[in-house]
Each structure stands twice: as structure tokens, then as C-alpha cells.
Amino acid sequence: MQPTEMSTERRSPASSWWREAVLYECHLPSFRDGNGDGIGDLEGLTSSLDYLKHTLGVDAIWCGPFFRSPLLDQGFDVSDYCDVEPVFGSLAIFDRLIKHAHERGLKIIVDYIPNHTSNEHPWFRESRSSLTNDKRDWYVWRDPRADGSPPNNWTSETGGSVWEWDETTGQYYLHSHLVQQPDLNWRNPQVRAALFDVLRFWLDRGADGFRIDVAHMLMKDPELRDNPLAEGGNDNPFDLQHPDFGTQLHVHDRRHPDTHATLAEIRGVVDAYPDRVTIAEIEAMSWQDWALYFGSDHDGIHLPFAFRLLETVWTAADLRRELSALYAALPPGAWPVLALGNHDRTRLVTRLGPEQAKVAAVLLLTLQGTPCLLYGDELGLADQSVPRERQRDYFGLAEGGVSRDPTRTPMPWNDGVNFGFSTAPEDELWLPLSRVGATVNVVAQQQRPTSHLALYQRLIRMRVASPALHQGTIDLLDPGGSDGDGSVLAYVRRCERDVKAVALNLTGEPTTVVLPSAGTVVVSTSAAIEGQRTGSHTRLEPHQAIVVDLPQKDEWP
Numbered sequence: 027m028q029p030t031e032m033s034t035e036r037r038s039p040a041s042s043w044w045r046e047a048v049l050y051e052c053h054l055p056s057f058r059d060g061n062g063d064g065i066g067d068l069e070g071l072t073s074s075l076d077y078l079k080h081t082l083g084v085d086a087i088w089c090g091p092f093f094r095s096p097l098l099d100q101g102f103d104v105s106d107y108c109d110v111e112p113v114f115g116s117l118a119i120f121d122r123l124i125k126h127a128h129e130r131g132l133k134i135i136v137d138y139i140p141n142h143t144s145n146e147h148p149w150f151r152e153s154r155s156s157l158t159n160d161k162r163d164w165y166v167w168r169d170p171r172a173d174g175s176p177p178n179n180w181t182s183e184t185g186g187s188v189w190e191w192d193e194t195t196g197q198y199y200l201h202s203h204l205v206q207q208p209d210l211n212w213r214n215p216q217v218r219a220a221l222f223d224v225l226r227f228w229l230d231r232g233a234d235g236f237r238i239d240v241a242h243m244l245m246k247d248p249e250l251r252d253n254p255l256a257e258g259g260n261d262n263p264f265d266l267q268h269p270d271f272g273t274q275l276h277v278h279d280r281r282h283p284d285t286h287a288t289l290a291e292i293r294g295v296v297d298a299y300p301d302r303v304t305i306a307e308i309e310a311m312s313w314q315d316w317a318l319y320f321g322s323d324h325d326g327i328h329l330p331f332a333f334r335l336l337e338t339v340w341t342a343a344d345l346r347r348e349l350s351a352l353y354a355a356l357p358p359g360a361w362p363v364l365a366l367g368n369h370d371r372t373r374l375v376t377r378l379g380p381e382q383a384k385v386a387a388v389l390l391l392t393l394q395g396t397p398c399l400l401y402g403d404e405l406g407l408a409d410q411s412v413p414r415e416r417q418r419d420y421f422g423l424a425e426g427g428v429s430r431d432p433t434r435t436p437m438p439w440n441d442g443v444n445f446g447f448s449t450a451p452e453d454e455l456w457l458p459l460s461r462v463g464a465t466v467n468v469v470a471q472q473q474r475p476t477s478h479l480a481l482y483q484r485l486i487r488m489r490v491a492s493p494a495l496h497q498g499t500i501d502l503l504d505p506g507g508s509d510g511d512g513s514v515l516a517y518v519r520r521c522e523r524d525v526k527a528v529a530l531n532l533t534g535e536p537t538t539v540v541l542p543s544a545g546t547v548v549v550s551t552s553a554a555i556e557g558q559r560t561g562s563h564t565r566l567e568p569h570q571a572i573v574v575d576l577p578q579k580d581e582w583p
């Protein structure tokens with residue numbers, strides 16, 4: 027195979043830590059319980075830093091929300107931005123987390139949730155108290171239409187209208203998510219100033235950056251026009267929410283062009299502190315749309331999540347098409363952040379099966395871009411249904427709603443009580459334990475060279491040691507596989523003298539791939555072939571992925 031014309035000879039990335047880092051998404055209530063109440067917390071995370079740094083080898087931890095919250099949406103419903111929810115710890119414990127993380131060279135990324143607060147936030151309590159309250163305009167309030175119906179047709183991610191009638195003042199307020207999550211009015215300068223102060227509060231305490239929740243939603247159409255109906259079906263590939271949400275095209279309630287100037291302001295606040303990073307959740311429909319979030323002249327988000335990849339159908343042809351479009355859309359000098367799963371989505375093993383989940387690990391950790399893996403994926407943890415009486419996610423409790431709890435079950439650490447997650451009685455745990463935790467746990471997998479964890483460890487070590495992988499260019503190879511059947515996704519990563527070829531068999535059939543040259547297998551889903559020489563015509567076993575060390579290009583045949 028020869029590299030195709032879409033070769034990305036972009037300028038070599040600057041040396042910012044976040045370009046070369048491996049990110050790890052921890053979901054705090056499900057990660058490790060430090061005080062025995064059954065709920066994961068900052069104490070538990072702090073005691074897991076050696077695992078993250080030394081066993082796994084990641085560089086930065088995105089903590090998941092931990093601000094004060096009634097926890098109806100896992101902490102994405104904030105009642106105080108400048109304090110820690112007591113269930114998760116305290117400011118002192120956060121400070122200790124930062125200290126211990128920094129001592130180990132680990133970065134801490136804080137979840138910043140600017141689009142909405144909890145209805146229990148004092149700002150909202152004040153806002154709803156009267157039409158003339160100072161904070162009335164901090165949220166989006168509107169009169170009903172003449173017939174008493176809501177001001178427009180926008181549908182919420184949790185079903186029904188985004189408008190909730192408030193008896194006290196006789197107006198509706200806007201909530202893009204739960205009724206208990208009123209949207210802030212980012213067109214109000216006082217709101218902006220208050221939310222910028224929140225950034226400074228955590229930056230001053232040593233946060234290394236933020237993951238910005240629904241960053242594409244901060245600015246809405248100022249006229250609040252109706253969304254068009256999705257007559258031909260909703261084109262939103264990210265739509266995993268309530269079916270009501272998908273009945274319309276969400277063109278006026280999100281991705282408003284004014285959002286970019288707002289994100290540039292956020293970036294300005296963060297940039298006043300050296301070496302910090304902004305990572306953002308961006309549900310963009312197209313790669314062109316996504317690329318806008320880097321800002322004009324890089325004044326936007328450092329790392330906007332490339333969520334389309336997360337939705338891509340798992341075939342070589344689909345992945346190749348999307349990756350090719352992603353890299354083609356990437357503005358010069360920009361660097362993507364890539365994830366194949368997160369706390370809102372079906373886990374990799376459930377979506378792809380255990381064997382392809384390993385292929386996915388090879389993909390994620392060898393692409394050009396900062397990889398972000400979800401806690402538990404390094405063990406091959408699967409989704410697990412959660413009985414209604416144990417559900418935590420209010421999104422799932424609404425009629426017709428979709429619960430994200432199955433993705434968020436506790437991390438299994440060992441085969442002891444509650445698989446090492448907590449010492450509390452099982453029925454008091456945040457969510458039920460994984461049924462397979464007795465074998466799918468950190469300790470058990472450390473002892474098995476063929477485990478998911480062992481593969482992740484080898485991949486991360488290889489990535490750290492290889493400039494081609496953590497900072498090099500990428501050239502997608504022509505569609506590959508036996509008889510050009512498209513069973514293989516393959517690419518070459520390059521940085522000066524370091525050259526790596528990656529070939530992934532996305533099927534359960536054996537196939538062959540033609541690489542630009544012979545080389546040596548460095549890491550594979552089959553540990554046994556690591557270190558072996560391979561010709562340029564290479565056989566791939568079913569579900570097999572290989573990373574091959576190649577000679578420099580001028581030595582290729």
C-alpha cells in the first residue's frame with residue numbers, strides 16, 4: 027500500500043504537554059470510594075494516582091463533575107461552582123489531590139459546567155423569586171405565547187419542551203436538559219463575569235485545565251426562533267437522548283455562531299495561566315463545523331472533542347472515510363482530541379465485542395491526536411443493566427428517557443469485597459457492581475499478558491516512547507485487506523527517524539495487508555507476535571491489530 031494524497035504534512039506540533047498526553051476520564055462516583063460510604067470520591071481518586079501514573083501510564087485525569095450538586099445528573103447540575111460536593115470531599119481534599127498528582131507529574135482536568143446550573147443554585151433561587159430580581163436575567167425567562175403555550179418548539183434532551191412554567195412569576199424558564207437544570211443566560215455580562223471567576227477559582231487552586239460541558243450550547247438564537255422539524259429524520263449522529271429530542275433539527279438552540287466569541291473569552295481567561303488546557307464537548311454535525319471550535323487563529327478551544335469518531339460505524343471503510351475527513355478539516359497547527367467512548371455512551375466492549383474492543387484500543391492509542399480513554403475501558407468493562415430502583419441518572423427516569431447508568435458502574439480493582447471499589451454494603455453502593463468483576467479487575471488483569479489491561483499498558487508505553495506516535499504525522503494507507511475487501515484500516519505515523527505502521531483487521535476473518543516495507547511488530551493484540559519480523563505482505567489473524575516499526579522512508583523498497 028502506498029500513502030494516499032491526503033497525507034498530513036502539518037507542522038510538527040509544539041511541545042505543549044496536552045498534545046503528547048494520554049488523557050483518562052474518571053467518573054468520580056464510580057471510581058474509588060475513599061471513606062466507605064459507597065460513593066467514589068476525591069480521596070479514592072487520590073489513592074489511585076499510582077495506578078494511573080505507574081501501572082497504566084496516563085498523563086492527565088479528567089475527574090468528572092465534583093462541584094456542589096443535588097446529583098440528579100451526576101454532578102452536571104451545579105448548586106455551587108466554588109465548593110466541592112461533600113459526598114466527593116472538600117476543597118482541602120481537592121488541594122491534596124492536586125499536590126499528589128503534581129508530585130507524580132499528573133495533570134488534573136476539572137469539569138466546567140457553564141451552560142446550566144441546578145435549580146437549587148442560589149442564583150436560580152434569586153432569579154425565580156421575582157420579575158425584578160437582580161438575577162432575573164441570569165437565566166432565560168420568557169412570557170408564554172398568546173395561547174399560553176411555551177415560547178417556542180425546542181425539545182429537551184430529556185424529553186418534552188425545554189420550557190418549564192413557573193407559577194410564582196408567571197413565565198417560562200429554559201432548560202435544555204432536566205427541568206432541574208435551568209440554562210444560564212450567557213448574553214448577560216454579569217453571568218459571563220461570574221463564570222469566568224469560576225475558572226479563575228479552580229486555576230488558582232492548581233487545576234491544569236477544564237473539560238467544558240456542552241460548550242457548543244452556550245449561545246442560543248437571540249430571537250429564540252422555532253427549530254425546523256426533522257422531516258427526513260434527525261441528522262444528529264449524537265442523538266442518544268430522548269426520542270422527542272430527535273423530532274427536530276437543533277439549529278437555533280445550539281451551535282450559534284456567537285458561541286465562538288464566547289469560547290474565545292473563556293480561552294483568554296485560561297491562557298492568563300501558563301500551560302493550562304481547554305478541552306470541550308462539541309457536538310458538531312460535520313468535521314468542518316467541528317474545526318470551527320479551534321477558533322480563528324487558534325483563539326478557541328485547544329482540544330475540541332472529535333465526537334463524530336465515537337459515532338462512526340465500525341468498519342474499515344467508515345473509519346477511513348471519517349478519519350480522512352477529520353484530518354483534512356483540521357486547521358493547520360491544530361491538534362485533535364480523540365475518544366471512542368465516554369460516560370454517556372455504550373462501552374466499547376458492549377458496542378464492538380471484546381476482541382474488536384482491543385482493536386479499538388490500538389486505534390485510539392496510535393492515531394494522530396490526544397487520546398482520551400474512559401475508566402474501565404482499559405479492563406474491557408462492559409455495560410450492565412441497572413434495575414430501575416438503583417438508577418441514579420434522572421435522564422433515564424423520565425418516561426422514554428435513556429439512562430447512562432449501565433456505562434457508569436463501579437471500577438473493579440480486585441476480587442475482594444465489592445471488587446475493591448468500596449467497603450460499604452453492596453446495596454449502598456452508588457451503582458451495582460459489574461457481574462464479571464471477579465475476573466475483570468485490575469489485579470487479575472495485571473497477572474495476564476493477554477488481558478485488556480496488559481495491552482493498554484504496552485500501547486501507552488509504546489506511544490510515550492515513540493515520537494511518531496505521540497507527535498508525528500499520519501498517512502492513511504489505501505483501503506486494504508485480502509483482495510481489497512476493505513477489512514483493514516492501515517496508516518503510517520512518522521516523526522523524523524521514527525516510523526510506525528499500524529494495521530487493524532476489523533473483521534473476524536483472516537486477511538492480508540501490504541505495508542510500505544518489512545519491519546518488526548512492536549505491539550499487537552496478540553502479545554505472542556511482538557518482537558517478530560514481518561514482511562511487507564503481512565497476514566492478519568481475525569480481530570488482529572499490529573503496530574510495526576518500519577525503516578525510514580528512503581529505505582522502503
Ligand code: NOJ
Nearest residue numbers: 099102203239240307370
Ligand atoms: C453532557 C454530559 O456529558 C452529560 O453527561 C450531561 O448529562 C449533559 N452534558 C448535561 O450537563
Ligand code: CA
Nearest residue numbers: 059061065067
Ligand atoms: Ca465516598
